[in-house]
Amino acid sequence: MPLMAGTPATAALASAGIPFTEHAYAHDPANRDFGMEAATALGLDPDQVFKTLLVDVDGRLVVGIVPVTGKLDLKALAAAVGGKRAAMADPTLAERRTGYVVGGISPIGQKTRHETVLDETAELWDVVYVSGGRRGFDLGLAPADLIRATGAVVADIAR
Numbered sequence: 001m002p003l004m005a006g007t008p009a010t011a012a013l014a015s016a017g018i019p020f021t022e023h024a025y026a027h028d029p030a031n032r033d034f035g036m037e038a039a040t041a042l043g044l045d046p047d048q049v050f051k052t053l054l055v056d057v058d059g060r061l062v063v064g065i066v067p068v069t070g071k072l073d074l075k076a077l078a079a080a081v082g083g084k085r086a087a088m089a090d091p092t093l094a095e096r097r098t099g100y101v102v103g104g105i106s107p108i109g110q111k112t113r114h115e116t117v118l119d120e121t122a123e124l125w126d127v128v129y130v131s132g133g134r135r136g137f138d139l140g141l142a143p144a145d146l147i148r149a150t151g152a153v154v155a156d157i158a159r
Contacts, residue, residue, distance in 0.1 A: 007133030008099060008109030013141070018149055020141040023129065027103075027136030034103040035068025038129065038138050049129045049138070050122060052107045054094040054114070057083035061097055063116040063150070065107050065130065070119075070158040080117045080155035104134040108149045116152040118143070123154065 013020045025041035027034075039046040046069045053064045057078050064072045078086035091102045099111035107116060107130055122128045122143040130146065132139040147154065 009106035009133040012109035018145045020139045023138045052105045054089035055086050056089045057086045061114050063114045066119045066158040073159045076157045106131040106133040116150040118152040119158040120156050
């Protein structure tokens with residue numbers, strides 16, 4: 001499998017022996033709905049494309065992965081990791097702790113490994129798509145492989 005993109009996410013998957021596919025597309029800098037842009041550009045069912053969000057749960061960063069068609073249920077995410085209060089993390093902090101830019105944050109290969117929760121709807125698909133580590137680049141992989149790569153727990157965290 002070629003590593004033409006060469007992101008920390010592709011390197012982490014390759015070194016773990018996890019199969020994945022690379023999907024590049026032209027990112028429009030004016031578009032801030034990164035996930036829907038990816039789904040449309042790649043001709044994918046938007047329910048199959050997942051966004052990576054960083055959340056402050058009781059003072060620690062947690063990654064929530066939900067379909068781009070929905071929103072993250074902060075209370076459900078906090079409960080899934082045994083926390084009480086949750087709020088979206090500061091974007092600058094998210095970038096610094098993951099090594100990725102907002103709109104291109106991959107759940108895989110982050111600079112600091114974070115506790116991760118994957119929405120249960122991912123398991124409805126043979127393949128899900130997540131950011132590959134930069135805007136305009138997604139990775140396709142089996143939900144079980146995404147769970148293995150991130151150490152994610154699966155929970156109902158989307159609404």
